[in-house]
Amino acid sequence: MPLDTTTPTDAQKRAFRTDLLDWYDENKRSMPWRDTDDPYRIWVSEIMLQQTRVDTVRDYYPRFLEAFPTVEALANADRDEVLKYWEGLGFYARARHLHEAARTVVEEHGGTVPDTRDAIRDLKGIGPYTAAAVLSIAHDEPHAVLDGNVTRVLSRVFAVKEDATTSTAQRELRRLANDLLLPDRPGDFNQALMELGALVCTPSTPLCDRCSLQTVCRAHEAGTEEDYPITPESEPVPHHDIAVGLVFDDDQLLIQRRPDDGLLGGLWEFPGGKQEDGESMEAACRRELEEELGIKVAVDDLFYTLSHAYSHFKITLRAFRCHIESGTPEAREDQPFTWVGLDELDDYAFPRANRRLIEELERRQSEPSLFDAPPPDAS
Ligand code: SF4
Structure with a gap:
């Protein structure tokens, strides 16, 4: 009963x-x-x-x-x-x-x-x-x-x-x-x-x-x-467009650690961030790299696009191959960076979306054009 x-x-x-x-x-x-x-x-x-x-x-x-x-x-x-x-x-x-x-x-x-x-x-x-x-x-x-x-x-x-x-x-x-x-x-x-x-x-x-x-x-x-259980109406899941830079120096790639507090804190990633209103994705990539690392980059081409769902939002991530036009990367407080070869990326913990990007890099590493971006000191 x-x-x-x-x-x-x-x-x-x-x-x-x-x-x-x-x-x-x-x-x-x-x-x-x-x-x-x-x-x-x-x-x-x-x-x-x-x-x-x-x-x-x-x-x-x-x-x-x-x-x-x-x-x-x-x-x-x-x-x-x-x-x-x-x-x-x-x-x-x-x-x-x-x-x-x-x-x-x-x-x-x-x-x-x-x-x-x-x-x-x-x-x-x-x-x-x-x-x-x-x-x-x-x-x-x-x-x-x-x-x-x-x-x-x-x-x-x-x-x-x-x-x-x-x-x-x-x-x-x-x-x-x-x-x-x-x-x-x-x-x-x-x-x-x-x-x-x-x-x-x-x-x-x-x-x-x-x-x-x-x-x-x-x-x-x-x-x-x-x-049951009674729950409030769920809000629509927000979506963000993210631009990241694959900055090459010969066969080395620039990666950066996320700040400790906040989403995915302490994990490594390719530098980048959210597109702002009225901004192209290439411009977002250039702005983010300048803000995060103090470097001006030229965007060479779109390397890969992927969609990913996190628990509370979704992203479309576009990764651009870039080269440094001016400046030297500088670590922000709590956000060190490093240069790594493709075969070293497995030594670092990355968020899932970045890991998918790494899989694509590994898949295409034999392409002669992958590392062709001019080195950082090229004029
Ligand atoms: S609602 Fe859940 S607890 Fe109740 S009878 Fe069905 S399975 Fe069991």
């Missing part, structure tokens, strides 16, 4: 937990991070899994842990190396914060990941969700998690009428999750709810016929599953 209250009785909670955990024990997917109770490894998996598909994390997780098997190994690593192992996962602030937090764990906690909510929340990049996940899964501490999957399942089971993105709704959902949490197996309960959201209570066409919570789900009883 569907739950007719947002304060379930003890009997209703017991039934909910039993149904959910029985399903989980039989159906949970095998994941490398489910074979460990090492808080560091669970922490890494939870950070990687934020806004990233499980199948993608399955590839990255073992490689990352092979390179950085302990929190000390991560703390002692160079940040560029950490970003290189994160390349392609996106949301690079996660990697920078994880690295910084590992250093804090070593310096302030003797290399042991803290096991109290206050101490773990003090670490860079750990919010309420990650703290609850690590504490419940690694330490069996009774903290409920609330991620997108749990939000969806509980919004449907309780037919929560509030916009799920508001703090009021989030508070109510967190209260429900904590109220339902199985105190003896909090880590498994949290993972079970997330797993059900990922495999059964999916955003569209949920598989209610296979759902262990079907009998208690209000949305299912009313046939309104897909009306």
